[in-house]
Amino acid sequence: MPRRLKLAALVASTVATALVLAGCAGGSSAESTSSAEADAGGPVTIEHAFGETTVPADPQxxxxLGWGSTDAAIALGTIPVAIPFDSYAGNSDGVLPWVADALDKAGVDTPTVLPESPDEPPYEAIAAADPDVILAVYSGITEEQYETLSQIAPTVAYPDxxxxxxxxxxxxxxxxxxxKSAEAETVLADIDSQIAAAAxxxxxxxxxxxxxxxxxxxxFxxxxxxxxxxxxxxxxxxxxAPSVDELANGDSTFYYTLSYEQLDKLSSDVLVDYATTQDEADSFLTAPQTSVIPAVASGHVAQVVGTSNISAVSPPTALSLPWGLDSLVDALAAATAGTK
Incomplete structure (x- = not known):
C-alpha cells in the first residue's frame, strides 16, 4: 500500500508503495544537544538509532532524505542542496506542492532532486552534492546504509x-x-497555534x-x-478508539492489518479513510467488506482523497500541515456532525 497510506506505512517502495503515511510528541530522549553547544554556535552532537553524529557548526x-526533513529545513530558512524525489504526491520533477510553494515564495530555484532509488539511497548523487550534513531524521535507512552515508558526510538518522x-x-x-533550535521552536509554536485554533x-x-x-x-x-x-x-x-488497541496484532509499531471478517469490530465515533482517488473513496463506502464498519454504516467517515491531501497529513510536516489543515478539518467536521 502507499506510504502516505501505509505509514503513512513506509516510503514508496521501501515499505509498500508509498507509506500512508503521523501527530505530535515532545522532543525524543534519543536525541541530545547540549545547551552550551547550541548557545556557542559550535558543532552539535545528536544521538540516534545508530549511535551519535556530530554536525559541524553552521552547515551550509x-x-x-526520507520524509519531512526537507520541509523542516526550508521552514527554518535553510534551502537544501539536494532533496529526495517523491513519486507519490510530487510533480513531474518529484517535488511536493507545499515544497514548491515554499521555494517559490523564497524566490529560490528548486534544489537538485535526487534520483528515485527504492532500495537504497542514491549514494553517487548524494556525494556529488558535496553535503556538509545528511538529514534522514524520518526515514527507513538501515545501519549499513547509515554507515555508507556517513562516509560521505555526517548523517543524522531517526531516533528510534x-x-x-x-x-x-x-x-x-x-x-x-x-x-536553529530557537527558530524551530518558533515554527512549532506557529503550527501549534493553527492546530489549537482549529480545535x-x-x-x-x-x-x-x-x-x-x-x-x-x-x-486493510x-x-x-x-x-x-x-x-x-x-x-x-x-x-x-479503544477498538484500535483491542484489535492490534503486533504487525508493526505504527499500523497493523485487519481481516475483512473483523471489520465489524472496528468501532469508533469517526473513521478517517485515506484514498488516492475519488473512485477508491466511493468504493470504500459501498463495498460489502467495509460497509459493516460501524462508522461507515452510520455515515461518520472523513475521507482524505488524493495523493497530495494524503501526504499533507500522513504524517504532517513543517510545511504540509499548514497546507492541508483546513481541508482535513472540514472533512472531520462533516463526519463528526450527528455523532453522540
Whole structure:
C-alpha cells in the first residue's frame, strides 16, 4: 500500500508503495544537544538509532532524505542542496506542492532532486552534492546504509524506529542539526497555534473516538496511536478508539492489518479513510467488506482523497500541515456532525 497510506506505512517502495503515511510528541530522549553547544554556535552532537553524529557548526550544504526533513529545513530558512524525489504526491520533477510553494515564495530555484532509488539511497548523487550534513531524521535507512552515508558526510538518522519519528521531533532535530533550535521552536509554536485554533473552532471533536484506516489492494490497514497521522488527529481533540488497541496484532509499531471478517469490530465515533482517488473513496463506502464498519454504516467517515491531501497529513510536516489543515478539518467536521 502507499506510504502516505501505509505509514503513512513506509516510503514508496521501501515499505509498500508509498507509506500512508503521523501527530505530535515532545522532543525524543534519543536525541541530545547540549545547551552550551547550541548557545556557542559550535558543532552539535545528536544521538540516534545508530549511535551519535556530530554536525559541524553552521552547515551550509544540506542533503535531505526520507520524509519531512526537507520541509523542516526550508521552514527554518535553510534551502537544501539536494532533496529526495517523491513519486507519490510530487510533480513531474518529484517535488511536493507545499515544497514548491515554499521555494517559490523564497524566490529560490528548486534544489537538485535526487534520483528515485527504492532500495537504497542514491549514494553517487548524494556525494556529488558535496553535503556538509545528511538529514534522514524520518526515514527507513538501515545501519549499513547509515554507515555508507556517513562516509560521505555526517548523517543524522531517526531516533528510534524507522519511519516513526514524531513530526515535531523532525522539526526540532533538524533545527538542532542546523544550529536553529530557537527558530524551530518558533515554527512549532506557529503550527501549534493553527492546530489549537482549529480545535477551538470545533469543540465537537473533543473526546470523540477516532480510527484511521486504508483499504488498499485487498489489504486493510489500521493505524495505531503511535503513527504520526493519528497523533495529529488526537491533537485536534479526538481520542484513539479503544477498538484500535483491542484489535492490534503486533504487525508493526505504527499500523497493523485487519481481516475483512473483523471489520465489524472496528468501532469508533469517526473513521478517517485515506484514498488516492475519488473512485477508491466511493468504493470504500459501498463495498460489502467495509460497509459493516460501524462508522461507515452510520455515515461518520472523513475521507482524505488524493495523493497530495494524503501526504499533507500522513504524517504532517513543517510545511504540509499548514497546507492541508483546513481541508482535513472540514472533512472531520462533516463526519463528526450527528455523532453522540
Amino acid at each position: 550544504r544540506v542533503v535531505t 524506529q524507522a519511519w516513526s519519528t514524531p513530526w515535531r521531533d523532525v522539526v526540532t532535530t533538524v533545527g538542532k542539526a542546523l544550529g 477551538a473552532a470545533h469543540p465537537e471533536f473533543k473526546g470523540k473516538t477516532i480510527a484511521a484506516v486504508v483499504d488498499s489492494a485487498g489489504t 490497514y489500521v493505524y495505531k496511536k503511535e503513527d504520526p497521522r493519528v497523533e495529529f488527529l488526537l491533537d485536534l481533540g479526538f481520542v484513539n
